[in-house]
Amino acid sequence: MRRAHTVEQVRAAEQPLLETQPHGALMARAATGLAVAVTAELHRRRGATYGARVLLLVGPGNNGGDALHAGAWLARRGVAVRAVALGPALHPEGLAAFTGAGGRVVALAEALRFHADLVLDGIVGIGGSPGLRPDAAAALEALSGVPVVAVDLPSGVDVDTGETPLPHVEAALTVTFGTHKVATLVDPAARACGRVELVDIGLELPAPALEALEAYDVARLLPVPGATAHKYTRGVVGVRAGSSTYPGAALLCVAGASSGMAGMVRFVGPDAVADRVRGHFPEVVGPGRVQAWAVGSGGDADAEAMLRDALADDVPVVVDADALAHLHHSGSTPRHRMVLTPHAGELAALVGESREEVEAAPLRHARRIAGHWQAVVLLKGARTLVVHPDGRARVNTTGTPWLATAGSGDVLTGLVGSLLASGLDPFDAASVGAWLHGEAGSRAAESGPVVATTIARHLTGIIGEVTHRM
Numbered sequence: 001m002r003r004a005h006t007v008e009q010v011r012a013a014e015q016p017l018l019e020t021q022p023h024g025a026l027m028a029r030a031a032t033g034l035a036v037a038v039t040a041e042l043h044r045r046r047g048a049t050y051g052a053r054v055l056l057l058v059g060p061g062n063n064g065g066d067a068l069h070a071g072a073w074l075a076r077r078g079v080a081v082r083a084v085a086l087g088p089a090l091h092p093e094g095l096a097a098f099t100g101a102g103g104r105v106v107a108l109a110e111a112l113r114f115h116a117d118l119v120l121d122g123i124v125g126i127g128g129s130p131g132l133r134p135d136a137a138a139a140l141e142a143l144s145g146v147p148v149v150a151v152d153l154p155s156g157v158d159v160d161t162g163e164t165p166l167p168h169v170e171a172a173l174t175v176t177f178g179t180h181k182v183a184t185l186v187d188p189a190a191r192a193c194g195r196v197e198l199v200d201i202g203l204e205l206p207a208p209a210l211e212a213l214e215a216y217d218v219a220r221l222l223p224v225p226g227a228t229a230h231k232y233t234r235g236v237v238g239v240r241a242g243s244s245t246y247p248g249a250a251l252l253c254v255a256g257a258s259s260g261m262a263g264m265v266r267f268v269g270p271d272a273v274a275d276r277v278r279g280h281f282p283e284v285v286g287p288g289r290v291q292a293w294a295v296g297s298g299g300d301a302d303a304e305a306m307l308r309d310a311l312a313d314d315v316p317v318v319v320d321a322d323a324l325a326h327l328h329h330s331g332s333t334p335r336h337r338m339v340l341t342p343h344a345g346e347l348a349a350l351v352g353e354s355r356e357e358v359e360a361a362p363l364r365h366a367r368r369i370a371g372h373w374q375a376v377v378l379l380k381g382a383r384t385l386v387v388h389p390d391g392r393a394r395v396n397t398t399g400t401p402w403l404a405t406a407g408s409g410d411v412l413t414g415l416v417g418s419l420l421a422s423g424l425d426p427f428d429a430a431s432v433g434a435w436l437h438g439e440a441g442s443r444a445a446e447s448g449p450v451v452a453t454t455i456a457r458h459l460t461g462i463i464g465e466v467t468h469r470m
């Protein structure tokens with residue numbers, strides 16, 4: 001599990017170490033990890049470290065201190081290092097180490113003639129407020145085109161929300177210390193981080209503000225059938241999706257539901273659609289008792305009735321696409337364990353904002369809707385979010401931009417339905433489903449552009465690989 005903590009949690013975790021460890025020990029760990037990562041980045045870009053040129057942008061706080069200590073480390077290994085001071089005074093010990101190792105503080109005009117291979121953004125870290133001050137913004141503008149390594153975070157992002165309302169650094173690599181921050185995992189700030197490397201500085205941290213599942217977490221959560229399992233103990237998932245206008249959505253949702261996680265799949269819908277479903281999936285049966293419903297994908301005008309009928313059973317329900325618009329009339333109550341699976345446009349309609357507004361603050365808006373409906377919200381995007389009404393949140397880091405393809409979400413809805421039917425709680429079902437779907441999409445993308453049917457086809461193989469890890 002990757003874990004992200006808030007600024008307040010990081011500061012609280014640093015405090016006992018600052019009190020008990022030798023002065024400067026924590027910063028030395030951070031700066032050494034940073035310098036090693038910068039060395040690897042220089043190797044990647046130019047094949048050698050010796051003779052490389054690195055420019056530090058140094059703010060007034062400890063973030064600047066990290067950059068100066070890393071600069072000293074690099075200078076001692078043959079890298080030419082210069083620093084531009086952004087702020088009234090620089091970290092005194094960092095500055096002494098830097099100049100002692102042969103580094104020089106220069107004006108911006110001289111820094112531009114230096115032709116750096118890399119810029120180190122040590123302007124602000126967890127102590128910064130969103131945005132950049134004019135001197136920092138001007139320096140970055142003048143250096144545009146030079147790749148940036150961000151120290152702890154790209155300066156200017158909102159650390160605890162992942163929002164980027166104001167100018168900020170766009171990094172190629174972010175070297176973050178102690179733990180992930182919300183901004184290193186959640187878009188749009190995560191996009192500004194580039195690649196992220198975590199340097200362990202020995203913090204003892206509390207329960208995280210945000211998590212990202214990894215393969216072994218998924219392996220632990222997936223319900224593998226026991227020796228005495230039969231199809232009913234494994235769970236039955238029902239699909240109410242598709243319409244005469246969008247029959248393909250029914251097929252894709254059933255394909256996702258047929259991931260093998262539930263013991264049986266039922267389809268309920270108009271005869272013409274049901275015939276096509278059974279033509280493709282002979283193992284799918286008709287109406288009857290289910291342990292979870294997947295509802296709404298391609299439902300068109302039938303979506304309201306689909307949702308109402310599904311909610312009449314007291315089982316968990318995944319609500320997708322057209323059905324989301326009918327939540328208000330569905331009589332849904334907190335008694336229904338629901339997973340809502342909007343994309344940004346559908347969430348925008350639910351919150352009464354524009355799509356751009358939701359994309360600028362996805363975590364905030366997903367939390368709003370989770371609280372309002374007392375439901376788990378799975379907000380689809382490059383970094384899909386899964387938020388629980390109790391405040392817990394996960395972000396999905398598997399997947400590929402190829403997943404942005406028609407019908408991809410229908411497969412996900414069926415898959416989450418099958419995970420609910422197999423006994424996972426809505427939060428785990430949504431986050432495990434997003435992880436598997438992303439991984440299946442990446443696998444499908446290995447052999448070219450992805451269409452939704454190929455995502456579904458890769459699901460069973462991915463589940464097989466993950467369960468064999470146990």
Ligand SMILES: NC(=O)C1=CN([C@@H]2O[C@H](COP(=O)(O)OP(=O)(O)OC[C@H]3O[C@@H](n4cnc5c(N)ncnc54)[C@H](OP(=O)(O)O)[C@@H]3O)[C@@H](O)[C@H]2O)[C@@H](O)CC1
Binds near residue numbers: 063123153
């Ligand atoms: N604690 C430790 O030992 C360890 C800490 N570590 C490192 O320290 C970092 C946190 O350091 P920090 O607390 O000194 O804050 P930091 O992020 O440098 O910036 C604060 C200063 O910037 C200013 N400022 C604010 N907003 C701004 C803006 N938008 N644009 C420009 N300036 C702005 C503000 O100044 P003022 O408002 O007073 O002018 C304030 O003084 C952390 O991210 C990690 O890198 C690691 O080494 C591990 C050990």
Ligand SMILES: [K+]
Binds near residue numbers: 123125
């Ligand atoms: K920074």
